Amino acid sequence: MLVTIEGVLQPPAVAQLRERLQAAHWVDGAVTAGALAGEVKRNRQCAIDSEEAVIAADIVESALRRHPEFITAALPRRMVRPRFNAYGIGEYYGAHVDASIMEDTRGGGPIRTDVSVTLFLSEPEDYAGGELEIETGFGMQQVKLNAGDAVVYPASSLHRVAPVTRGERVASFLWVESLVSSADQRALLYDMDCSIRRLRQTAGNAESVLALSGVYHNLMRMFAAG
Ligand code: NI
Secondary structure: OOEEEOOOOOHHHHHHHHHHHHOOOEEEHHHHOOHHHHOOEEOEEEOOOOHHHHHHHHHHHHHHHHOHHHHHHHOEEEEOOOEEEEEOOOOEEEEEOOOOEEEOOOOOOEEEOOEEEEEEOOOHHHEEEOOEEEEEOOEEEEEOOOOOOEEEEEOOOOEEEOOEEEEOEEEEEEEEEEOOOOHHHHHHHHHHHHHHHHHHHHHOOOHHHHHHHHHHHHHHHHHHOO
């Protein structure tokens, strides 16, 4: 399940974040890739311990945590501190699957990566190529969103970033350990929540809507128990 989260950051916040990132220290992206992934990764990343990157990461994380659509799609328990990458002309990230366990830079032990998140920070017209291509049960989906919008997808998915052929693609990326580790169960809960919210608009708090909400929460209880 791919879910697009619109308006995680508004345009002025994106502009401020981009400015901040320009002042940060950038390194070769291959340093944080595994041995295998390093061979297919050509990009640059913000040094995760640079002060500017830490402030920028906090801005992204709190914006996500405030966004109800993100919460219902990802059902976060814990998150890896957001990171930032940039792809210039000729840079790309070949097909790979993200590591299943990540060490968060804030301590707190290993985090299981259930959900991958990419928050786009460049407007689509400012670069060519650079699509995030995600393998799904319905084939390869190409994702290229407005600056400030994010995509949430199962971290188990094979994915790649197509080569950039013009301009520069800047994004934030992170992983979530979800309350519900199964992607199928998360998708089911998300679909149900969307339907209940739509029903509420016409049926208000009718008894049947309240009953369905009860089913949603009982399923969540069951799935979150593992
Ligand atoms: Ni990846």
